[in-house]
Amino acid sequence: MEIDLSQFHQVFYEESFEGLDTMEQELLNLEEDSDRENINTIFRAAHSIKGGSATFGFKEVADFTHVMETLLDEMREGLRPVTKEVVDLLLKSVDCLRGMLFRMRDGEDVGDEHVELINYFNELLANEIEDASQQENVFEQSVQESLKDNCEDKVWKIEFKPKSYILETGNEPLRMFRELKGFGHLEVDAHLDNVPCFDELKAESCHIWWSLTLDSEIDEAAVKEVFEWVEDDCELNIDQVPRSNDKNVDKDQLEQPQMEEISEDIKQISSETSGQKADQEEKKQTPLVELKNKKEKSEVGTNTASTASIRVGIEKVDTLIDLVGELVITQSMLSELGENFDMSKLTQLVSGLSELEQNTRELQESVMRIRMLPIGFVFNRLPRMVRDLSSQLGKKVQLDIKGESTELDKTVMEQIGDPLTHLVRNALDHGIESAEERISADKPEEGTLTLNAFHQGGNIVIEVSDDGKGIDPDVIYKKAIEKGLINDSFDTPPEQVLSLIMEPGFSTAEVVSDVSGRGVGMDVVKRNINNLGGSVEIESELGKGTTFTIRLPLTLAILDGQLIKVANETYVLPLVSIIESVPLNMAEISRIAGDMKVYKLHDDYIPIIDLKSEFEIQQDLSSSSEGLLAIVEGENRKIALRIDELLGQQQVVIKSLETHYKSLQGVSGATILGDGRVSLILDVVGLAKRASEGANRRNNKVA
Amino acid sequence: MTLKKTPKKTTVSLGTALDIVNASSLKVRLENALAKNLPVTLVGDKVERADTAGLQLIYSFIKKVEQQGCEVTWQKPSDNLIQSSEVLGMSEQLSLA
Structure with a gap:
């Protein structure tokens, strides 16, 4: 039975985006405090994305995550130090992957942004053994070329030596061999010499290794793909040998097996390092990739109509089921009452109706709660921005996040992201001073940016506060008069003066550089928040800092x-x-x-x-x-x-x-x-x- | 009345799944069979699924029984069992060819 995998694409994308968020977060943590567990988490996220993308045939993503994984593996093994360069590269890769997945989800071309990064990864990975393998690479290339010439008359020889734990990871050689059988005639030789004696055999371990001969015209990549899930858990040698190679070789061909042996060794080295060979393979495989791309596109195309989904905690669904149960009970009670109703049962009817009202309200609240997600989803993308921007601006900033588990409606959350990013960006750019300025103002060298979220009444309140230089109301006031936003004759209260920076006419770059900075696109922030039925308030104390308070309804529905x-x-x-x-x-x-x-x-x-x-x-x-x-x-x-x-x-x-x-x-x-x-x-x-x-x-x- | 003496042997049924999930429990049953020091008949008629772990266990078991100087025979190995052993290249060693 063929399963339509496209039905799982949406889940794959969601999980991958979550994985990327985790990777990003952990990479940022990594910078501060290098910990093996951080790397493991990042590795696991990359591995899941790789596995998923390979399953769904998203080759570009699988290839890209594979090189990432190789690097991460080296870091995990302690072979590669955690440097800023590596973290930067990985962060860039996260961005790139996110972009690729977005484009794939929307049915667009995946783009070639990742190719450059893959090359960079390969360069980095190949660096250490480059000297040793450089000559072999050249040699291998010539061997490959000579082998390629009479490719038609060849079979694939595969040596598959799995690690003993392979079966426990759910990877079954039987399944892989069956897959290979689908490509053509397959001969399998099991080598059982290493199988321990019965008393010592651990039933779940694998002690067998195999030599396989596959007579098929498929290319190496397709063979490799079969072993993709286990490539880190086995020794794998794949080579093409002449079909008639076995016994009756004439004198001229005598050197061939030797060359293959050498080529095999080299392959082993380079497959471990994923060096320049990936490039070569990529070139060789071009036709196949194109074909796959087309296939993916058509699959993705049909998938674009799929609706967005959210993950809901099981306890929320359970509450809902309980409430529906209550509703059914009340309903049956009322219908029974309706069948034999007389005026003596009026009180019962009234109480039944009020119970119904109560149930409906609770049900409604629970249903709305299903759409609620923790605001951490939005907050979590900010540490990365703060890190990048502060290093770009040469400022030292500590980001303090509070109340990230505060829940709000998914629709509100989707729309609050941009305004929030804008406020944080402004706070970093114009609010928090440079280290020198801060020291001369008798403040700690490192500025603090605080994000806080909490519920208040029927609203969610989000505060973005910094301990920067604050906004000078006098400057704003003068500028507002200049801009004709207010009349000099009016006595405008201070809090209203500050809110002038969010007026459309105020938001020009020129004004922003003159006053303490706030203002770039602030009108857009305000408009977006107003569109959500919310409001923004500004409080600022000169020299002490500024707080933006956003109030939003919990739900828009x-x-x-x-x-x-x-x-x-x-x-x-x-x-x-x-x-x-x-x-x-x-x-x-x-x-x-x-x-x-x-x-x-x-x-x-x-x-x-x-x-x-x-x-x-x-x-x-x-x-x-x-x-x-x-x-x-x-x-x-x-x-x-x-x-x-x-x-x-x-x-x-x-x-x-x-x-x-x-x-x-x-x-x-x-x-x-x-x-x-x-x-x-x-x-x-x-x-x-x-x-x-x-x-x-x-x-x-x-x- | 004389009773016809049948040659003594022990029988182990492999169940429906000769796989990693059941390998440990099967090993215990095979150990019990080994302890009897008798020729063994493996009943494989119900096997719907067999995998590397299961077949490796059977291979190791056969070797052990043979070391003890006894013989292992198959009783009605299912098609699935035979096919799986072929795909894994083990049918000869398991005497399922």
Whole structure:
């Protein structure tokens, strides 16, 4: 039965990416503290990727990981010291492999980025025995060439001497020989001289070695591929010999077996070192590789439609199953109640329904939890960047990661990666000072960058803080005035001054170099986070450091909402954004220029937004004496919404408006209410922007 | 009444899987058979799977029995058993050719 391997490709890619992440992490650890176990972990990850890619016929990846593995093996054996050069090379290889796998997954050509690295590996590996083997290589080449000439009349001679533990690793010679049999006629001679006497025989050990003769036109690479999984666990000699070689050799051919013997020896040496021979083989195999590439492409092509998947801990699935069980019990209880219902059972019905509600909520929470992944997935890619960037900038930086097990929704996580990278990059680039500057400022030579994540209410909070030079609000203020972002006559509070660096107009390279650096693409960071329904806050103390606090909803799919009524329409406000509500008749409302109504909250004046006019609702609102003002906040900006009534609170499932209609400022999505009606979910930040834009327009008119 | 005396021998059934998984337990049974110092008949009719470890064990066992001056015979070796020994190039040594 033929198994369609493409169904496992997705899992292979996921596992490989995880493996690469592990390798990267361990390589970084290796630099700090060289430990055999680190190398073992890296080796194991590389080995798994190699094994998987070989199984699926991803030859380029398998070949590449093979040379990596050879180097790692030398490191593991203590034959090669752990140097920065080696670690750099391995890190580059991790990047390269990641790129190759990404491209393969997307059905693209794997590229040739790895070829250069393979050559570099081979160079590094061949270096030590280069002198000894150089001459033999030349000789081998000439032997190979002379052998190649009359290739048609030859058979493969294979000597396979497995290590005694080979069977315990699950590698079965029988299977390999069967595979070889598939290529052509195979003769197998088992050498049993080393099999110990019965009393001493350990049943799981292998003491047999084999000589095989394969009559087939396949090339050496295909023969080698059969033994790919065991090449480190055996002595393997593969050679091509003339078919008629056995006995009746004429005088002219007498030298041939000798040459083969020599060539065999050389092969052994070079197969151990994977020297330049890999190159030669690669050239010889070109047609086969091309054929395979085509095959892979078609396989990958069909695979691109496969959906992304996540790994879920078994305990989460178990909880889900338990909850479904509860739900089934409640449902059967209710249906029984419904069959013989009379008014005396009303209390039972009510309690049953509330149980049902409870079960549904728990089930919903559990299902959402399945999508939750630890933020470590994002954090883990940062140490590498910090290492590279700090050495590039010549700064000493210690990265401190906390709360990496804090979970958040996979979709949010996928989108938070880039903004986070940006913040870290900025902190390194512009926040943390050079060692000299730090010493003269009486600070430790090594700067500290801290990443922290924790849950707070319905949000996840991510902090990126550095102990660098901080941001000077005065410089920002002046620049903002220069850029026309704020008016000199306004008294802008300090925290709002800092948030100006995230305004689009502020983000120019020129400004960044003048002020303490922050600003490159900060508007993009802010926009991305806002798109996720989150917010960014900046706190900075001159000379002490800066902290960026990102607040994100745990999930993008469900929102704790407050239903509000405006005329005959129902809207949903995110519960977290509501500060308070005030009856209109008690509210202190003033008018400012441009006919803008403002509400006085403590010492602040908050613009009032009339949702009726914003959404052009035809029906009238309730009289001013009955209405309410809902004070809401987003991104440090408060607005008051004129509404008729606060209805219930409920969790709503967010449906994207953009997908079904188009994106609207002030509306973050829509949801379907219990009674089947569609209701818009209001976006406070968008509404605040609409309000200020409206006010500006009116101001201009007045002017 | 005279009882016809059959030549004494011991029989070992190899089960369905003559492989690495069962090799250790089979070795114990073979050791028990060895202890009897009798000719041995290996029953291989049920063998569906045989591998290197299993066949190597049988080879070593046959040698040992022969050293003791007894003989090992096969009873109905299955096709799978014969094929596996052929692929591993051991059929002659195992007398399965």
